[in-house]
Amino acid sequence: MQVTSELEPLMERLRHTYVGGLTRPHTWRIKQLKQLALMLETHETELLEALQTDLGKSNAEGWLTELGYLHSDISHTCKHLRRWMKPHAVSQPLMAWPGKSFLQPEPLGVVLIIGAWNYPLQLLLSPLVAALAAGNCVVLKPSELAPATADLMARLIPDYLANEAVQVINGGKETAQQLLAQRFDHIMYTGGGRVGRLVMKAAAEHLTPVTLELGGKSPAVVLSDADLTITARRIAWGKWLNAGQTCIAPDYVLVAESIKGPFLDALRDAIESFFGTDASNAEDYGKIVSEQHWQRLVGYIDQGTLSYGGEYDRQNRFIEPTVLTDVAADSPVMQEEIFGPILPVLTIPNLASAIEFIRERDKPLALYGFSRSSRSLQQLTEQTHAGNQCNNDTLMFMLNPKLPFGGVGPSGMGRYHGKYGFDTFSHQKSVMQRPFWFDPKFRYPPYTSFKQKL
Ligand code: NAD
Numbered sequence: 001m002q003v004t005s006e007l008e009p010l011m012e013r014l015r016h017t018y019v020g021g022l023t024r025p026h027t028w029r030i031k032q033l034k035q036l037a038l039m040l041e042t043h044e045t046e047l048l049e050a051l052q053t054d055l056g057k058s059n060a061e062g063w064l065t066e067l068g069y070l071h072s073d074i075s076h077t078c079k080h081l082r083r084w085m086k087p088h089a090v091s092q093p094l095m096a097w098p099g100k101s102f103l104q105p106e107p108l109g110v111v112l113i114i115g116a117w118n119y120p121l122q123l124l125l126s127p128l129v130a131a132l133a134a135g136n137c138v139v140l141k142p143s144e145l146a147p148a149t150a151d152l153m154a155r156l157i158p159d160y161l162a163n164e165a166v167q168v169i170n171g172g173k174e175t176a177q178q179l180l181a182q183r184f185d186h187i188m189y190t191g192g193g194r195v196g197r198l199v200m201k202a203a204a205e206h207l208t209p210v211t212l213e214l215g216g217k218s219p220a221v222v223l224s225d226a227d228l229t230i231t232a233r234r235i236a237w238g239k240w241l242n243a244g245q246t247c248i249a250p251d252y253v254l255v256a257e258s259i260k261g262p263f264l265d266a267l268r269d270a271i272e273s274f275f276g277t278d279a280s281n282a283e284d285y286g287k288i289v290s291e292q293h294w295q296r297l298v299g300y301i302d303q304g305t306l307s308y309g310g311e312y313d314r315q316n317r318f319i320e321p322t323v324l325t326d327v328a329a330d331s332p333v334m335q336e337e338i339f340g341p342i343l344p345v346l347t348i349p350n351l352a353s354a355i356e357f358i359r360e361r362d363k364p365l366a367l368y369g370f371s372r373s374s375r376s377l378q379q380l381t382e383q384t385h386a387g388n389q390c391n392n393d394t395l396m397f398m399l400n401p402k403l404p405f406g407g408v409g410p411s412g413m414g415r416y417h418g419k420y421g422f423d424t425f426s427h428q429k430s431v432m433q434r435p436f437w438f439d440p441k442f443r444y445p446p447y448t449s450f451k452q453k454l
Contacts, residue, residue, distance in 0.1 A: 010167055011182050014110045014137040017164040023107060023135045026085060030078055032132045032161055036125065037074045039160040040067055043152070047121060050148035054120060055242060056287035056317075065241065066121040069398075073126050076401045076418060077133045084133070084422045087431070099434035105426040107135035109185030114176060114199070116190040116213075117289055118245040118339075120146035123190045123213075124153065128166070130421025136186075137165045141179055143191075144172040145289050177202075184208050186425060190247075191215075192337075193410055211414030211424055213247070214407050215337050218366040220250035220394065221354045221380060224258050226370035231392075232266030235343075235368070236274060238394025240321045243286035244341035245293075248366040250394055251337060252327075252344040254354045260347050264323065267345075268308050271321045280311075280318050288317040288340060297340035300324075300333040304344055329357075351376050358384045363409035368394050387411050 022028060040047065044067060051057040051066060087102040111131050115124030124142050131138045140157070142150035154168045169175060176195075180187070180202035189199040190213040203210045220235050222228075239249050255263050275282035288294040294317045301310055304324030311320040319341050327334055327344040334344060348354045358367065367386035369377050377391045387407035390397045397403050398417075406415030416424050442449050 007169075007178060007182060010139075011110065013164060014139065014167065017162075018107070018109050018137045022162070023132075023137060023165055026082055028162075029081060029133055029135055032166075033074050033078050033081075033129060035160045036129065036132075037071060039156050040070055040125075043156055046152060047149070050146075050152045051121070053148040054117070054146040055245070055289055056285075057242065058284045058286075061241065061284060061286070066119055069122050070125050070129070073129050073401070073417075077129055077422070080419065081133050081422075084419055088428075092432075096432065096434070098438055099432060101430070101432045104429045104431050105134070105422070106429050108425055108427055110137045110139070111186040111188070111425060112139045112141065112179060112182075112184045114141045114179075114187070114189045114191065115143050116247075117143035117145035118242060118247065120149035121153075127188045127190075127416060127421065130416050131188075131425045132161075132166070134422050134425035136425055138167070139179065139184070140166070140168045141176060142168065142170060144170070144175075181205075186211070188414070188416075188424070189213065196412070211406070211416065212412045213405075213414075213416075214365070214410065214412040215247045215339065216362055216364045216407065216411040217251040217334075217337050218248055218364045218368070218386070219354075219358055220253045220368040221348075221351070221358075221370065222253060222255040222259070222263060223351060223369075223371040223373070223376055224256040225372045225376075226259075226392075227372070228259060228262055228266045229269075231370040232263060233270040233273075234393050235370075236267055236270035236321075238368070239343050240271065240274065240285070240341055241395070243288060243319070244321075244343075245286070245289060245339055246395070247339075248388065248395055248398070249339075250343070250366075250368055251364075252334065252346060254346055254348045254357060257347040257349055260325075260345070264307050264325070264345065267323055267343075271308065275321065279309075279320050280313060280316065285321075288319060291317065293340065294319065297338070297342060300338065300340075300342050303327060303331045303333040307345065309341075351379060355380065355383045358386075363387070363407070363411055365407045365411035366390065366394075366397075385409070 048059045048062045051062040087104045089102045092099050092101050113127045142153050150170050154170050157168050183206040187203050188211040193214045196212045196214050235250050275285045279285045298312050304327035307323040307325045309320035309322035322342045324344045363385040365387045367389045369380040369391045401418030404415035404420035405417045
């Protein structure tokens with residue numbers, strides 16, 4: 001679409017739809033969600049192929065982290081939507097008696113969702129599920145860095161969802177900027193903090209609220225009493241899924257000094273059991289999304305001692321699962337979010353120093369602790385900040401729709417998943433309703449009875 005000429009009439013059409021009330025009924029919302037599920041089911045092969053083209057995702061990984069995830073998101077939402085839409089009664093204070101008070105969820109209006117490239121289906125469509133469930137009209141802007149998936153979205157969505165309520169607009173930075181110049185009722189952006197700041201600035205022009213799903217350096221802390229085989233396997237899975245391009249992947253590991261050697265051995269065993277000794281031939285190992293990201297990542301490899309991996313191939317945008325040790329805390333690989341298959345492993349003398357290390361840095365999106373001691377895990381949970389925490393595993397918290405997902409501080413603001421997504425795209429309107437049959441005079445001037453008491 002030619003954005004400049006078509007954007008304003010398109011926004012007008014969406015607003016007209018919203019004001020007309022089409023998106024309000026429960027039946028309409030459910031119909032859209034079911035249509036979305038049908039689209040995912042009918043075009044599963046094409047969708048998995050697009051993920052393969054953009055990111056080298058195997059079908060199994062594409063299903064596990066994108067399509068399967070979306071199907072359960074949709075069915076959870078359909079199952080609970082009627083209850084979420086109901087007004088929520090609260091008690092009435094004596095001073096305002098008789099009467100009733102309640103919270104009435106209402107849609108926000110026309111919302112913008114800017115997706116990210118690393119999970120180009122899940123991170124575009126899961127916010128869409130929440131926005132439709134809440135009864136909004138939606139403009140979707142897929143990431144241009146996953147072009148096969150973005151093209152497919154622009155082709156399929158108009159065939160399945162109500163065009164007068166949902167529009168897909170493809171394009172790069174300029175398109176995003178033109179979209180951001182429009183007045184939306186909410187913007188959800190998933191991506192890096194640099195663009196996140198631009199989104200928030202643009203939103204401020206219209207006083208539009210934002211949800212920013214950003215990133216950061218998510219640490220994994222491994223204490224000496226952890227089960228090393230399982231810990232290494234779970235860290236390796238969370239790290240090298242999607243070739244490390246996961247916003248909640250462990251960015252670096254802080255391991256207890258006494259178990260550094262056995263932990264590194266267990267990590268190597270885990271990597272080789274997943275991808276063999278040559279990950280470039282592994283079906284379940286992805287590629288780096290772009291030449292620019294590939295170059296950035298290759299630059300990190302010599303910033304420490306190579307404990308594992310280190311091979312790369314420009315033509316296939318391949319970087320081997322790589323583990324670095326002896327990394328300086330002030331080196332770029334420990335200053336910037338890695339967002340790729342390189343894992344620095346640093347040692348710490350004890351839990352207190354791990355906590356201090358984490359607290360000295362930006363609040364991360366995710367934090368992982370590994371220990372058999374629930375006391376240590378509790379201490380780690382209570383004494384650090386993070387958007388989300390998972391103990392003795394990685395990433396799995398994403399599977400629980402009852403846990404809200406989102407960052408804190410530089411890792412983001414706002415949250416979604418399950419009911420939290422519905423709430424993000426709704427306004428909880430406070431309503432008090434009073435009858436006419438009781439109207440004592442003392443609340444009205446002249447306040448004679450009050451004055452006598454003063
Ligand atoms: P990015 O920040 O470059 O964002 C890409 C999107 O922003 C695209 O849609 C692009 O068109 C748009 N954009 C680019 N420049 C723009 C500009 N000047 N003005 C307006 N829009 C612009 O993406 P990235 O940095 O490659 O993404 C990686 C980051 O995303 C990582 O930090 C990662 O942790 C984070 N992330 C977070 C989540 C989450 O759910 N919290 C999920 C995935 C990725």
